[in-house]
Amino acid sequence: MEESLIKLAASENTCQDVPHPQAEAPYYLPFGDEVSIFTQCHRRHLAVMLKGPTGCGKTRFVEHMAWRLKRPLIIVSCHDDLTAADLVGRFLIRDNATVWQDGPLTRAVRTGAICYLDEVVEARQDAIVVIHPLTDYRRVLPIDKTGELIEATPGFQLVISYNPGYQHVTKDLKPSTRQRFVALDFDFPPPEREAEIVIHESGAEHAMGHDLVALAGRIRGLADRGLAEVPSTRLLVSTARLIANGIAPRLACHVALVSPLSDDPALVAAMRDLVDATLLD
Amino acid sequence: MAEPEGLIIDAARQATAFVSRLWDNDNNVSDNSCTLSACRQRLEFLLSAVQGHAVSLRVAQPPPPPSALSRLFGRIPRHLIETRPLPANDGATIFLPMQLHPGEQSELSSHHFFRLLALQQAGRARRRAQQMAPADTLLTLDLFQLSEAAAADHALALHFAGLRHDLMALRRVMLSQRPQPALLNPVEQAVEELYCGVLKACPDDIPPPLALARKPEDSLDWAVEMSMKISIRTGVRAVRYRGCAKDLWWGKMLPPSSVNQPIRYEEALRDMTQPSANPRRSANLSRRPQVREKTPDEDDETQGMWMVQKDDPQQHVEDPAGLQRPADRDDDADAGDLADSLSELPEAQLISSSKTVRELLLADDPLDQRTTLVLPGKGAARGIAYPEWDFRVSRYHKEAAIVRLQPPLLGDVAWAESVVARRPALLRQVQLRLEGLRPRRIRYHRQPEGEEIDINACVNAFAEQRAGLPPQDRLYQSVKAARRDIAVALLIDISGSTDGWVSQELRIIDVEKEALLLVYLALTKLGDPFCIYAFSGESAQNVSLWPLKNFEENDRILVQRRIGALEPQLYTRAGAAIRHTTNLLTATGARYRLLILLSDGKPNDVDRYEGRYGVEDMRQAVAEARLQAIHPFCITVDRHAPQYLARVFGARHYAVLQQAETLPVVLADVLRRLIRQ
CATH class of the missing domain: 3.40.50.300 (P-loop containing nucleotide triphosphate hydrolases)
Structure with missing residues (x-):
């Protein structure tokens, strides 16, 4: 039974x-x-x-x-x-x-x-x-x-x-x-493809997608200088979504891209500098 | 009625006071937040991210004061006399002035200003224009630099849209500081017009007659063509072009950096053992002279025609033969006077000596380290032979390196106490970080016996029994301290290069010692076996290892005194030291074995170990350690480490310290990350 x-x-x-x-x-x-x-x-x-x-x-x-x-x-x-x-x-x-x-x-x-x-x-x-x-x-x-x-x-x-x-x-x-x-x-896609992915997933504008990918590429250069995790494509997509929904680009990058990556004040400051230099508000 | 003599003296005193007030006003130093040091690290990170590799940022040295003779013979007009350090690059390193003038910060904050100057210089360095710079005439050179700078700005504005506003502001500030056209001759006016045209234009425009130079070759062609045109247009070939007043925008193009070769000492070992009779004197250098490279015909027997010396001779600083400076004969010489005199020299030849240092002259921009110190006692111990990897033939040289275990010296007992007393916060930080690693009490489920009944296991057993499976007997749970099977070896590089200064009062070795002591104190509380070895040596036959703490040793005072006695030694033959430590770790039989190397630079030695040979041997030694199930990790203060350490230790198996002072905390962090289960 x-x-x-x-x-x-x-x-x-x-x-x-x-x-x-x-x-x-x-x-x-x-x-x-x-x-x-x-x-x-x-x-x-x-x-x-x-x-x-x-x-x-x-x-x-x-x-x-x-x-x-x-x-x-x-x-x-x-x-x-x-x-x-x-x-x-x-x-x-x-x-x-x-x-x-x-x-x-x-x-x-x-x-x-x-x-x-x-x-x-x-x-x-x-x-x-x-x-x-x-x-x-x-x-x-x-x-x-x-x-x-x-x-x-x-x-x-x-x-x-x-x-x-x-x-x-x-x-x-x-x-x-x-x-x-x-x-x-697997690795992060080359810049053109990554931009295409970010634009498709977030609905952000074409130029913004490319700017974000260029920014991420530069931040990834800090991997050897104490940055434990580099920004992933997923992080870029979330940032681009915030921007597509009307948050100012620099602010969106500060909260969604820079702050989650590190707590080190000097690293965060340098990444913010990069954001300010790369993006226009 | 005052005496005429008294009147003159009084007038002179008043005039001096007035001039010195003026001078003070001109030179009032703004607060520290506006200087380069406040944002140097941040800028270095930014430059690394932009360039894709580590970039070192250094303080630009102020120009040497022009001597009366050179003014007389050189006839430098007032507006062309450089009064301040200018941003510059030599293709690899970027130099920025220590501070800005107050007027320059009206449009841009000092941080934005430094950021822009750094990125500008980085953009110019990337173009590698140094190799193409024309050497024929000053006019062509200036036009070439102008075209290159405009092209670099254009690229900057294109790639960093957020900088356009800052670039415009910088150009406006620079435009307001240009000299009066009346001071210039026709050729200079033509160049000045071109320059002002650039400053007035938008950074993403190149104002004609300039053209966008895709590569330095284009700039060179344009400069040659333009200098011809200017000469023809001005029509007066006799007018000499004296130069264009350089400012922060224009900057300086330094010749490509030459690689410093390390020095070898053979004959001078005996000098080192004599203790210095005189106490060291120290003073601050207001600027450091450039290192003068020896010219090929400098030591010619016959003297040429050009013997007129334009600069004032500084006989109390330099000795033409480089053998003994006047100050070396005078025990009472004031270090401050020497520093002042040395600061006035435009350049000086660098002479290395193994003799004891008599004065320390501290500059903002110290020279690259290349000194080594020697202590007695080599060859005292019996050697253990290790093989060495030769990458050129892809095989091992048998018994190529001999490791000799040296009896560690004993330092002062009070040193350890003073460090603990001086750095209670740091010790607390290290302890906090390692505290979480203490073997915790872990609840073991499904045990055959224990203090409590495991409800989950009982329910499962009941269900399984109902399903017709045999009854379970593992129905209890118990809480026990987890046994962690880890052994740690700390291997410390105490080569001569650790004699370098990281701050006013600390050398790399001092930082290493403090970090070792603090981590040692914290590690003893964890209870895991660990050992500490220091290594250095000279030549393959003498790789010295000092056991500061064996795995079984527990005498705290003894270990502290041994750490306290560490002093910089000779070279870094890392491969043999890693192989010996690997052997020690393997003998422990622990399941997880960590080898942590504290280093300050590339492996090097007096022989072929320099360069790629050393790096490849170290890589092989690390690979051997991995095969023995040892986890190697490297912590270094060498900013260029990512270029070779990633190959040696593998990505993420090394850490580069941004500030040497954070070593204790970083070491604790690395241990925590590696040990945590």
Whole structure:
């Protein structure tokens, strides 16, 4: 009786909560061959690792590819308390019965979705090891709690993202994990493309988009001089949105671009000087 | 009735008082917020961002006072005598005056003024016009500089729209300071007209007959053509062009910077060991003479025709042979007098000596460091051989460098106490930063035994049992201090270059020592094993390492005295020192191992270790450390470090200190960032 209950619950939750791609394509401007490589990886059942600084378009790329490949997309933001059970699933007590609840990874494996583990190094080691059998020729997910061995549905693909910039001694991807992925390197786009992205995403004027990108390029030059994080494309888009909504350009840059980046008075002052020199109010 | 003599003396006294009042009014120094030092760091950041690499900003030196002889022979008209330092660049470094005149700040705030001058000079430096500068006539040179400056301004206005207003204001201020046309001869008037035309125009316009010079070659062509035209138009070939009055806008184009070669000492080691009998004297230099490079025919046996000296000889400052200055023979010589005399020299030859320093003359713009000091005691210890990487043949030289462990000297006990007493706030800051790293108490879930029941685990176990799985026994939770398996090694560069001054009373080595002491005191409280080593040395056979604290050592007073005794030594053979420290760290068996290098510049030594060889060997040593699962990190005060450290340590594995005084806090921050789990 209990076994049938479990199976019923499992088959029930296979089709719930899996976001399907939107009708409209998420905006993404390719910088190289990443779209065709990703498509081939999907076709050949290869897992993909996206490497790159924060805010350069990794998540948007995955959304775009899910739409292009017409696959549902499950995104898991990893944190340092994420255990294997959070990915695979656990037993829950419901109405005087025990039900197995699939985790996001299991759901993706069953439905043939793209499973995107964002910032995967943040997760605990036991959580990362769970994905190993899914990323080689076996493509299976063993669930020890239920004794199931789920074979991945053909459309399933595992994608992880990883920011090599964060330097924690104790946090890095193990070589045995890294070697299971095809790695795509992301970086901030070249100025013309970045301007195009900023203009499209924010609705700002053409000249303003170009000015903001030129400004960001100069601020990125300070990366070696004590600036821990350089302005990302995402930060530029938020700034441009403020400007497009009527905030004065210099003020918008001060609050949305300069202040979030650093607390060092001299660095902030120098960046404000750059803003004042580059933009007209 | 007063005596005529008394009347004359009284009149002279009154006149002197009047002139000195006038002089004081002219030279009244505005408050510190209006000087370059107030915004120097901020401007350096700005320039780095604009240029894309580290740019050093220095104080422009005032021009030397013209001597009576040079006025007589040179016939310099009054309006052409330079009275103040002008902004300048030598293609790599940017020089700005220390302060502005009060009248100049009416249209622009002093910070805006400095910002504009810095960006202007940076724009001109980027054009690399120095190499193209014509040397034939002064007229062509001035026209070339005018065209280059106008082109740089045009680019500035184009790329930095926000600066257009400031540029216009600067041009207006400069226009109001131009000399009377009556003082100029026809050729000079023609140049002055061109210059005023530029000052009157908008910065994004180039007023004809000037044309926009895309590159310095265009400026050169235009300058040659224009000087011909001016000569023809004025029609009087005999009129000599004496120059155009230079101002803040025009600035100066310095010859390309020459690279200073470090000096080698071989014969002078013995001089260093003798303690100085006389106390050091010090004084401030109002301006520093330029370093005069030796001309090729300077030491010719036969004397040429041009022996007339235009500048007043300063015999109590310089010795023509460069062997012994007059002040060296006089123990009572006043350092202030010497500084005044030296300030009046336009240029002086730089002579390095290994002798003890007799006077310290402090200038706003000190020379680049190239001195090294030697202490006795080398070769005293048994050596440990390490290989060295030769990038030219891509292989190791076996046993190429010998590391010798030296017994550390013991300093004064009171030094450590005085530092702690002097810098309580800094110590507190360092402690606060490291306090968060103390092994915290962590709650362990799902334990087979413990003080409390883990409710989550019980619910899970209950559910799983209901689902028919075997019962769980991990139902408890407990709180224990987390065990962190970390070992830290601090490696300190005490090469001769740490003798450089970072402020009036602190040298780099002093800052390093204070930082070491404060971080040592804070680290001992954490309980993680750590060691501190200082290194320097001369030649591959003598890489000296001083163990200031071993992993197992706990004697606080002893370690403090060892840190207190550190003094600048010889060269930086970093590769061998890193390899030795790597070995020590590997032996600890800790899971996470950090190697932090405090350095003040590129690796160098007396032999081939200079330049790329040293950098590549250091890079290889760091790569070896990484293979041993050690995390290397470098903190440096060298502003040019990003050019080579990124290759050696990898991006984000090094930090460049903007102000050396912040070393203790930065060191604590780096430790915190690396250790935090």
